[in-house]
Amino acid sequence: MIVLENGxxxxxxxxxxxxxxxxxxxxxxxxxxxxxxxxxxxxxDELSQLVAAAxxxxxxxxxxxxxxxxxxxALKRPPLL
Ligand SMILES: [Zn+2]
Numbered sequence: 781m782i783v784l785e786n787g788x789x790x791x792x793x794x795x796x797x798x799x800x801x802x803x804x805x806x807x808x809x810x811x812x813x814x815x816x817x818x819x820x821x822x823x824x825d826e827l828s829q830l831v832a833a834a835x836x837x838x839x840x841x842x843x844x845x846x847x848x849x850x851x852x853x854a855l856k857r858p859p860l861l
Pocket of ligand 1: 787788789813814817819820821
């Protein structure tokens with residue numbers, strides 16, 4: 781079972797989905813929710829940009845996560861790299 785937050789795929793699950801870290805059954809669950817949910821599609825677009833940035837600069841992901849936890853950076857804004 782993937783974790784849902786407020787009826788949507790959680791941030792962690794989305795990230796793991798993008799990184800292909802979910803188990804098959806979880807990935808299918810996430811995929812079917814995302815396919816039917818424009819909100820999660822948008823969140824995934826934003827998160828995939830972060831993941832792409834993190835691939836280029838692996839240390840950046842931790843920094844971005846920290847900023848997100850502090851609430852100083854909203855996911856809507858592009859990451860400041
Ligand atoms: Zn959703």
